[in-house]
Amino acid sequence: MNNFTLRALVTGIALASLAATATAADPIKIGISGPYTGGSSPMGLSMRDGAKLAVAEINKAGGVLGRQLQMVERDDEAKNERGVQITQELINKEHVVATLGYANTGVALASTRFYQEAKIPVIDNIATGSAVTRQFLPPEFADNYVFRNAAFDGIQAQMIVEEAVTRRKFAKVAILADSTNYGELGKADLEKALAAKNVKAVAVEKFNIKDVDMTAQLLKAKEAGAQAILTYAIGPELAQIANGMKKLGWKVPMIGSWTLSMGNFIDNAGAESEGARMPQTFIQEPNTPKRKAFIEAYLHAYNPANGRIPSPVSAAQGYDSVYILAAAIKQAGNTEGPKIRAALENLSEKVDGVVTVYDHPFTHDNHEAITSNIPVIGEVKGGHVQYAYEEERKNPLRLEKH
Amino acid sequence: MDIFLQQVINGLVQGSIYALVALGYTMVYGIIELVNFAHGEVVMVGALVSLSVIERLVSRGYTGWPLIVISVLVAIPTCIALGLGIERVAYRPLRRAPRLAPLISAIGVSIALQQIAALIWGRNYLHYPDILPKTQYLIGGAVISQVQVVILLSAAVLMAALWVLVQRTRLGRAMRATAQNPAVAGLMGVDVNRIIATTFVVGSALAAVAGTLIGAYYQVGNHTMGFLLGLKAFTAAVLGGIGSLGGAMAGGLLLGVIENLGAGYMGKLTDGAVGSNYSDVFAFLMLVLVLIFRPSGLLGERGVEKV
Numbered sequence: 251m252n253n254f255t256l257r258a259l260v261t262g263i264a265l266a267s268l269a270a271t272a273t274a275a276d277p278i279k280i281g282i283s284g285p286y287t288g289g290s291s292p293m294g295l296s297m298r299d300g301a302k303l304a305v306a307e308i309n310k311a312g313g314v315l316g317r318q319l320q321m322v323e324r325d326d327e328a329k330n331e332r333g334v335q336i337t338q339e340l341i342n343k344e345h346v347v348a349t350l351g352y353a354n355t356g357v358a359l360a361s362t363r364f365y366q367e368a369k370i371p372v373i374d375n376i377a378t379g380s381a382v383t384r385q386f387l388p389p390e391f392a393d394n395y396v397f398r399n400a401a402f403d404g405i406q407a408q409m410i411v412e413e414a415v416t417r418r419k420f421a422k423v424a425i426l427a428d429s430t431n432y433g434e435l436g437k438a439d440l441e442k443a444l445a446a447k448n449v450k451a452v453a454v455e456k457f458n459i460k461d462v463d464m465t466a467q468l469l470k471a472k473e474a475g476a477q478a479i480l481t482y483a484i485g486p487e488l489a490q491i492a493n494g495m496k497k498l499g500w501k502v503p504m505i506g507s508w509t510l511s512m513g514n515f516i517d518n519a520g521a522e523s524e525g526a527r528m529p530q531t532f533i534q535e536p537n538t539p540k541r542k543a544f545i546e547a548y549l550h551a552y553n554p555a556n557g558r559i560p561s562p563v564s565a566a567q568g569y570d571s572v573y574i575l576a577a578a579i580k581q582a583g584n585t586e587g588p589k590i591r592a593a594l595e596n597l598s599e600k601v602d603g604v605v606t607v608y609d610h611p612f613t614h615d616n617h618e619a620i621t622s623n624i625p626v627i628g629e630v631k632g633g634h635v636q637y638a639y640e641e642e643r644k645n646p647l648r649l650e651k652h
Numbered sequence: 653m654d655i656f657l658q659q660v661i662n663g664l665v666q667g668s669i670y671a672l673v674a675l676g677y678t679m680v681y682g683i684i685e686l687v688n689f690a691h692g693e694v695v696m697v698g699a700l701v702s703l704s705v706i707e708r709l710v711s712r713g714y715t716g717w718p719l720i721v722i723s724v725l726v727a728i729p730t731c732i733a734l735g736l737g738i739e740r741v742a743y744r745p746l747r748r749a750p751r752l753a754p755l756i757s758a759i760g761v762s763i764a765l766q767q768i769a770a771l772i773w774g775r776n777y778l779h780y781p782d783i784l785p786k787t788q789y790l791i792g793g794a795v796i797s798q799v800q801v802v803i804l805l806s807a808a809v810l811m812a813a814l815w816v817l818v819q820r821t822r823l824g825r826a827m828r829a830t831a832q833n834p835a836v837a838g839l840m841g842v843d844v845n846r847i848i849a850t851t852f853v854v855g856s857a858l859a860a861v862a863g864t865l866i867g868a869y870y871q872v873g874n875h876t877m878g879f880l881l882g883l884k885a886f887t888a889a890v891l892g893g894i895g896s897l898g899g900a901m902a903g904g905l906l907l908g909v910i911e912n913l914g915a916g917y918m919g920k921l922t923d924g925a926v927g928s929n930y931s932d933v934f935a936f937l938m939l940v941l942v943l944i945f946r947p948s949g950l951l952g953e954r955g956v957e958k959v
Contacts, residue, residue, distance in 0.1 A: 287775035287776065288775055288776065289774075289777060293777055351687055428929075429927075429929040454927070455919070455927065455928045456927040456928055456929035457928065457929050458929050460874075460876070460877075460880065460930070461929075462866075462870040462872060462877075463662070463666060463870070463912075465658075465659075465662045465912070466659060466662065466911075466912045466913075466915035466916045466928060466931065467915060467928050469655050469659060469662075469916060470916060470919070470928070471656075473655045485777075486777045486874075489868065489872065490872070493870070493871060496786070497662075497795075497800075498795055499788050499795040499797075508710070514776070514777055514779075517779050518777060518779045518871065518872050519929070520779075520782055521782070544793055608689060646815075
């Protein structure tokens with residue numbers, strides 16, 4: 251052994267032992283990746299801020315395993331390639347224990363692969379594409395490291411169709427969806443849910459992100475005699491649908507995925523956003539003690555415009571996900587990825603969250619914390635998302651896991 | 653039939669905005685043979701400046717069309733200053749450089765302006781307050797709103813004024829002379845630098861008006877809004893024949909109508925295989941066809957003359 255390799259070896263051993271002694275006092279790093287700028291920023295920002303609240307509360311109460319939680323936040327700009335770049339940084343440079351994130355299905359699909367390979371759990375708090383948690387299923391993969399705390403599209407499409415066709419008896423509906431992964435997959439889920447009720451959409455129209463003129467698509471829906479418009483898109487484009495109807499002097503109800511609750515839909519559509527309905531896992535309404543405390547803490551910490559959380563659903567899911575993760579780390583007893591995954595899949599502690607009380611939220615084969623009995627229908631009233639149905643407001647927590 | 657008419661009306665409104673922006677491209681190209689890729693960003697700055705003015709003044713009780721006029725009167729000088737600055741800094745030093753150099757410089761300016769706008773106005777979507785009357789008129793089953801009427805009229809008036817300026821005034825004659833041959837025009841006593849600067853002034857003023865109109869129409873603004881708009885307007889200019897004023901106007905209107913009809917009827921024509929989100933593809937496909945069969949554009953002059 252020559253002198254150089256020997257020296258390198260000694261340095262290596264010294265560094266390694268240094269690293270080992272340092273971990274006990276080190277904070278537990280949790281990555282958080284979401285869009286903090288651009289069209290889907292209300293979701294990303296609310297999730298991040300909700301998660302930060304939970305981290306601050308946990309740290310104040312002494313942290314997890316005697317260590318403080320530390321969030322490493324990154325803006326993925328809703329771009330797939332940026333998401334992948336951040337993922338590699340979080341895994342290889344920051345050595346995160348777990349990551350929370352993703353408002354965009356495309357970014358989630360592109361990024362989660364790296365966590366799967368690194369055996370680091372990742373909880374998707376917002377992106378709803380049904381495929382997100384199903385990329386790494388057995389038997390091909392022994393264990394799946396991708397979890398979700400959001401109502402996936404299959405559930406939402408069913409709720410939208412139930413609301414439009416069954417509850418409100420619209421026989422002719424049109425689908426308007428954007429041409430991203432989100433819109434394409436959502437459109438397919440909507441068509442499937444409609445087919446189950448023997449209904450075919452009278453018009454199926456698409457548009458691109460950043461399109462500002464939806465009148466051509468709306469005219470086709472109008473020509474086909476649509477009585478309601480079912481949407482799968484994000485805030486700014488949804489607002490242009492509402493504004494486009496105004497331009498045409500035509501107004502039918504909008505019923506769509508949960509993104510109709512985004513602040514940038516309500517703000518950019520103004521009065522035209524009134525009456526839009528969507529599935530929600532959380533509505534900014536203090537109808538449980540936990541929700542009251544959460545809403546007050548959020549408004550106090552961030553003081554959002556008009557006293558409105560930009561995306562209440564994202565904020566609540568982000569907040570809850572930190573508590574779920576903390577409970578899993580506690581149960582695992584250390585911060586090894588496979589142990590945390592196993593703990594998440596068999597969580598013995600009941601996590602009292604904002605959205606619901608999470609009682610065994612995940613199993614080895616089911617990585618969806620939100621089941622079809624949890625979301626309710628929200629409606630834009632007076633610039634805020636409120637309960638559409640009084641009985642759902644009075645009966646806030648529906649617990650049994652399916 | 654009323655739906656068809658409605659698509660055409662909406663297309664004409666969209667197209668007249670394209671035309672206003674396309675004029676900026678075509679004038680600059682006609683005179684110095686440069687594709688000013690930063691022009692879309694000048695429109696974006698015009699839109700965001702007028703939005704800022706509207707936001708300031710709406711809380712003080714100003715509203716309706718007078719407020720739009722005030723905002724456009726602020727946006728025009730801002731855009732003119734910006735246009736002159738871009739010409740002076742990014743293009744004039746490169747006038748004798750190989751043709752690729754000013755093109756790259758134009759793309760650089762475009763990116764720089766987007767980032768500066770992001771610093772000033774943020775990266776999120778901005779909402780224009782509801783200040784305009786919602787009056788709508790019925791024509792043969794189709795609806796046209798007051799905003800749309802104003803956009804069509806102001807675009808028509810501006811284009812007519814530009815036509816008169818170029819064809820009927822001394823300044824216009826100097827511009828045409830510079831376009832034909834800058835060196836000879838200079839020998840004849842035309843101040844070529846001043847004429848080129850004037851071209852940027854006129855183009856930027858039109859961009860400011862276009863930006864304000866887009867804002868008032870779609871009620872949304874963002875630092876990236878100029879990019880696709882610029883590309884579309886450039887397409888319109890090439891479609892009509894770049895360098896030709898009439899071509900830019902016709903190209904703009906045509907592109908707007910094609911896009912709307914494309915989005916409206918493409919699904920039916922292809923039996924659902926190609927959806928309405930492909931309307932851009934359709935527009936650019938038209939461009940390719942025009943370039944193949946009529947390289948100088950629909951109204952462009954054939955032959956070697958470069959105007």
